[in-house]
Amino acid sequence: MTQKRWSPSSWRGMPALHIPDDYPDVQALADAETELKGYPPLVFAGEAQKLKQRLGEVAMGKAFLLQGGDCAESFKEFHPDNLRDMFRVKMQMAVVLTYGAGQPVVKVGRIAGQFGKPRSSPVEVRDGITLPSYRGDNINGMEFSPESRVPDPNRLIKAYGQSASTLNLLRAFSMGGYANLRNIHQWNLGFVEGSETNEKYKVMAEKISDAMDFMDACGVTPDTTPQMAQTDYYTSHEGLLLGYEEAMTRIDSTSGRWYDTSAHMLWIGNRTRQLDHAHVEFFRGIDNPIAMKVGEGLEPDELMQLLDVLNPHNEAGRITLIARYGHDKVAKGLPSLARAVKREGRHVVWSCDPMHGNTIKTGTGYKTRPFDNILSEVKGFMQVLHSENCWPGGVHFEMTGQNVTECVGGSAQVVREEDLSSRYHTHCDPRLNATQALELAFQIAEELKSYRKDEGVRLAS
Ligand code: PEP
Ligand code: CO
Numbered sequence: 001m002t003q004k005r006w007s008p009s010s011w012r013g014m015p016a017l018h019i020p021d022d023y024p025d026v027q028a029l030a031d032a033e034t035e036l037k038g039y040p041p042l043v044f045a046g047e048a049q050k051l052k053q054r055l056g057e058v059a060m061g062k063a064f065l066l067q068g069g070d071c072a073e074s075f076k077e078f079h080p081d082n083l084r085d086m087f088r089v090k091m092q093m094a095v096v097l098t099y100g101a102g103q104p105v106v107k108v109g110r111i112a113g114q115f116g117k118p119r120s121s122p123v124e125v126r127d128g129i130t131l132p133s134y135r136g137d138n139i140n141g142m143e144f145s146p147e148s149r150v151p152d153p154n155r156l157i158k159a160y161g162q163s164a165s166t167l168n169l170l171r172a173f174s175m176g177g178y179a180n181l182r183n184i185h186q187w188n189l190g191f192v193e194g195s196e197t198n199e200k201y202k203v204m205a206e207k208i209s210d211a212m213d214f215m216d217a218c219g220v221t222p223d224t225t226p227q228m229a230q231t232d233y234y235t236s237h238e239g240l241l242l243g244y245e246e247a248m249t250r251i252d253s254t255s256g257r258w259y260d261t262s263a264h265m266l267w268i269g270n271r272t273r274q275l276d277h278a279h280v281e282f283f284r285g286i287d288n289p290i291a292m293k294v295g296e297g298l299e300p301d302e303l304m305q306l307l308d309v310l311n312p313h314n315e316a317g318r319i320t321l322i323a324r325y326g327h328d329k330v331a332k333g334l335p336s337l338a339r340a341v342k343r344e345g346r347h348v349v350w351s352c353d354p355m356h357g358n359t360i361k362t363g364t365g366y367k368t369r370p371f372d373n374i375l376s377e378v379k380g381f382m383q384v385l386h387s388e389n390c391w392p393g394g395v396h397f398e399m400t401g402q403n404v405t406e407c408v409g410g411s412a413q414v415v416r417e418e419d420l421s422s423r424y425h426t427h428c429d430p431r432l433n434a435t436q437a438l439e440l441a442f443q444i445a446e447e448l449k450s451y452r453k454d455e456g457v458r459l460a461s
Contacts, residue, residue: 006281006284006285007285008246008249008258008282008285009246010281010282010285011242011246011278011279011281011282012278014276014277014278014281015274015276015277015278016242016272016277016278016279017118017271017272017274017277017279018118018119018240018269018271018272019240019241019242019243019278020135020139020140020151022132022150022151023151023152023153024150024151025153028153029153029243031153032153032154032156032157033153033156033243033244033246033247034247035157036156036157036160036244036247036248037247039160039248040164041248041250041259041261042112042113042160042163042164042167042235042248042261042262042263043167043235043259043261043262043263043264044261045252045254045255045257045259045261045287046254047234047264048259048264048265048287048288048289049255049287050232051106051108051232051234051264051265051289051317052288052289052315052317052318053317054106054232054317055106055265055289055316055317055318055320055349056315056316056317056347057104057106057317058106058317058320058349058391058393058394059316059317059347059348059349059391059393060316060347060391061391061393062104063103063104063105063106063393064097064101064103064104064105064106064393064394064448065105065106065108065320065349065351065393065394065395066090066093066094066097066105066106066107066108066394066395066441067108067109067110067236067351067394067395067396067397068090068093068108068109068110068395068396068397068398068399068437069086069109069110069111069114069397069398069399069400070086070110070111070114070398070399070400070426070427070431071110071114071117071355071398071426071427071428071429071430071431072114072115072117072136072137072426072427072428072429073111073112073113073114073115073137073162073166073427074115074137074142074427075137075158075162076137076427077425077427078162078166080169082400082401082402083111083166083169083170083173084169084173084401085189085400085401085402085434086109086111086399086400086401087170087173087174087178087233087401088186088187088188088189088401089187089189089399089401089434089437089438090107090109090233090401091107091179091187091231092187092188092201092438092441093437093438093440093441094107094231095181095184095187095204095205095208096201096204096438096441096442096445097441097444097445097448099204099207099208099445100204100441100442100445100446100448100449101444101445101448101449101452102449102452103448103452106232106234106394107231107232107233107234108233108234108235108236108264108265109170109233109234109235109236110236110237110396110398111166111170111235111236111237112163112164112166112167112170112235112237112263113159113163113235113236113237113262113263114236114237114238115136115137115138115139115159115237116135116136116138116139116238116240116241116244117134117135117136117238117240117428118238118240118269118271118272119133119134119135121133124144126144129144131144131145131146131149132149132150133149134149134427134428135151136427136428137155137158137159137427138155138156138158138159138241138244139151139152139155139241140152140155142427156241156243156244159244160244163262167235170233170235171233173233174230174231174232174233175230176230177229177230179229179230179231179233180222180228180229180230181208181212181222181228181229182209182212182222182228184205184208184209185202185205185209188201188202188205189401189403189434195412195413195435196411196412197412197435197438197439197442198412198435198438200442201438212228234264234265235263235264235265236263236264236265236266236267236291237262237263237266237267238266238267238268238269239260239262239266239267239268239279239282239283239290240269240272240279242278242279242282244262245260245262245266245282246282248260248261248262249261249286252287255287257287258285258286258287259286259287259288260286260288263288264288264289265288265289265290265291265320266283266286266288266290266291267290267291267292267293267320267322268280268283268290268291268292268293269293270293270294270295270324270356273292273293273294273298273306275302275305275306275309280306280309280310283310284309284310289317289318289319289320290310290318290319290320291319291320291321291322291349291351292306292310292319292320292321292322293322293324293353293356294321294322294323294324294337295323295324295325295333295356295357296325296326296329296333296357298337299336300336300337300339300340301340303321303337303340303341304340304344304346307319307341307346307348311346311347311348314345314346314347315347316347317347317349318347319348319349320348320349320350320351320393320394321337321341321348321349321350321351322351322352322353322396323337323350323351323352323353323381324352324353324354324355324356324357324396325357325377326357326358326373326377327354327357327358327373327374327376327377327380329357330357330377330380330381330384331380331383331384334381334384334385335384335387335388338350338384338385338388338390339388341390342388342389342390349393349394350381350385350390350391350392350393350394351393351394351395351396352377352378352381352382352392352394352395352396353395353396353397354373354374354375354377354378354381354395354397355369355374355396355397355398355429356429357377358370358373358374358377359429359430362408362417362420363417364417364420364421366417366420366421366424366430367429367430368406368407368408368417368420368430369406369407369408369429369430370407370408370409371407371408371409371410371415371432371436371439371440372409374407374432374440375440375443378395378440378443378444378447379447382447382448382451386451392448392451395440395444397431397432397437397440398429398430398431398432399431399432399433399434399436399437400425400426400431400432400433400434401434402423402425402433402434403423403433403434403435404423404424404425404426404431404433405419405420405421405422405423405424405433406420406423406424406425406426406430406431406432406433407430407431407432407433407436408420409436410433410435410436410439411439412435412436412438412439413433413435413436415433415436
């Protein structure tokens with residue numbers, strides 16, 4: 001790849017997959033992008049730098065990354081209650097991981113900008129009618145009609161507005177008292193009442209509350225120790241629509257560097273990480289922490305070349321590799337990559353997306369993901385990294401705080417195949433519901449605990 005001069009628009013003219021090229025009014029798209037260029041940044045460079053530092057700690061085996069949220073945010077499901085429920089289940093999971101595995105947890109949402117989707121087919125056929133696929137609410141509409149499937153630039157503006165108000169509420173939740181550890185019991189969601197996972201959570205919350213009472217008596221309170229009263233919550237999405245990302249990319253006056261201010265962290269999808277294509281070009285020039293999905297077919301040599309381009313200074317925290325193989329493929333695909341990364345001394349965060357390689361279609365036509373396969377991929381991922389002397393630094397989930405029925409299985413509140421139709425709300429891929437997500441957090445905490453003991457020593461070697 002030629003290292004020509006980078007600018008926020010240097011990706012234009014390069015091959016770009018999964019970016020719609022069928023806007024009927026190209027001028028209207030350009031106008032929307034110009035308008036976005038004048039809008040306020042959604043995040044600050046300093047926040048993105050702070051996340052990069054935290055991820056640097058993850059890369060060194062000293063913290064754990066919890067990234068998750070909707071597959072695709074939507075205009076329709078935009079509601080403060082949904083945001084609150086997502087936030088609180090993430091808080092619960094983070095506490096479980098912090099307490100259970102003794103690890104600081106870096107919390108990153110797939111939120112406040114996660115709209116555009118790469119699709120496996122450009123068209124959808126229903127009852128003999130062929131229409132362009134739904135590509136995310138910031139591009140076209142989900143409704144199966146010719147009008148709705150036409151890309152509309154106004155949707156970019158609307159998605160920006162929704163991202164801004166989402167972020168505003170998340171900042172209020174994380175800084176304004178809701179995230180206070182004293183609220184640990186209140187993060188419980190009503191509908192998981194009575195489940196085994198919920199009971200486990202209550203026992204743990206009781207122990208933490210006791211410890212806090214003790215610390216209170218010693219003078220260490222949320223008033224004296226802000227870490228107990230608030231939390232850092234970061235945003236991320238797939239940087240798919242480069243026109244939007246370009247419009248949100250601004251120079252930071254203090255460092256003189258470029259930041260994509262649409263989110264703290266952005267990732268390159270599994271289908272858009274070609275070395276000589278537009279997405280890699282755009283990502284190499286922004287100074288945010290970035291991630292890249294890695295999966296079947298990516299060879300160590302190509303990964304090294306991608307790391308050369310995307311993280312030339314081998315900065316810890318700059319890049320997270322999100323492995324997404326499938327429960328039956330991770331043990332075969334991941335070892336050679338982990339080995340090469342270790343051998344070449346590259347600093348990366350290794351994270352596991354156990355969702356996208358485990359999607360199946362049921363006889364009744366629902367896309368689903370079996371809970372057991374999700375858990376099995378996480379465990380397989382951890383085993384591989386452990387045997388390659390690398391830190392299994394994080395997980396990446398598609399999840400919701402709602403009581404949906406999209407992924408089958410789970411032991412606390414089993415979702416059966418015949419239940420899928422009752423609360424199947426996703427706009428794209430099937431998500432873990434709140435109980436399943438919490439159950440996974442407990443299981444992962446157990447796994448981590450068993451791997452952690454000698455990790456420090458082995459990572460240093
Ligand atoms: C996603 O994360 O929603 C996605 C499309 O994943 P991948 O790029 O791994 O297929
Ligand atoms: Co998805």
